[in-house]
Amino acid sequence: MPTLLHIDSSIWPVDSSVSRDVAASFRKEWESRHPDGTVIHRDLTADPVPHLDGPTYTAGADHALRGRLIRELEQADAVLIGAPMYNFTIPSTLKAWLDHVILMGRTTGVENSPVAGTPTVVVASRGGGYGPGTPRESFEFVTTYLAKALGPGSLDLDVHFIVPELTMAPVVPAMAGLIDLHEASMAKAHAEAVAKAGLLAARAA
Template sequence: MPTLLHVDTSVFPGEASASRSVTATFRKEWEAQHPNGTVIYRDLAAEPLPHLDGLAAAAGFAAPDQRSPEQEAAFALRETLASELEQADVVLIGAPMYNFTIPSTLKAWLDHVIIMGRTAGAEQTTTSGTPAIVVASRGGGYGPGTPRESFEFVTNYLGKALGDGLGLDVTFVVPELTLARSNPAMADLVELSDASKAKAHEDVTTHAKALAARFAA
């Protein structure tokens, strides 16, 4: 049965988080199609990872039989996280925009799983071609032609890190204007916000069904 790696990063719980709400819709549809499948879940807000340190970083560049005991111990978490990514048939990531970029917890995860010569830095990596659905929610509007287009460092960064770096086949789903109902200054954008949210849920449902069918037993 297929394996889904689901990573959430929003600091807000449940329905209070636009990204969590949409990733939950994808996962619900995926599990409906694969009730006996495996889901590996990482909530990086509830259980944040330590930042990559020098020992763990150096260990990633050393052959396993050349690592010191200290490097081997430091590399253990990277091994676990990279293995989770490598065994995934589909990757689902909630990546809300915080201060124009990704949550620091997601950056920490990336620093651990990007291992040169294994998951990255090779023509064919151990994660090449794995489909990844990234829910990149944002409180305002940062699309092409908007005044803040140049402030968008979520999809452009993750497209490079996940796509060019890890070799994943990345699809972005972008619910935006998510602050419209809580910010009086955005009151005239509520309708657009609701439409964007609805489309995001529809899109991930479509993607979940398509990917579930691809990995049908």
């Protein structure tokens, strides 16, 4: 049966985390299509992986934890990643996970890598607006970084982004005029998550 690898990195619980909430819509739809499938869930806030150190780097996949994280990625039929924007980029816990699973000669830098082409959905939530043409477009280092770290030239995953934005509009008075845009962005993100889950679940059947 298909395996979904689900990575969460928000510091907040699902009831106050947009990335967790939208990812939950994806996972619910995936599990409805594959009730007997396997979901490997890594909550990098509840159970963070340590930052890469010298001995772990040198050991590569022979290191117990690093080897386990790599095998989880290798066995996945699809990957779901919650990646909220913190200070213009990804949480440090997610970067630590990436440092473990990106291994030259195993998951990158090798022909016919076992992870190449794996469909990957990233829920990249952000408090403001960073899209093309916005004043802060150049400050966006979540999708720009992850497209490189996960995509061609690195892990070669088949990466798709879902981007709910303006998430701070309901709680920041100065953003009150953007609440309608935020709500529309949320509705679109949930719809995209359900649709993408259905598509990828069908491909993995």
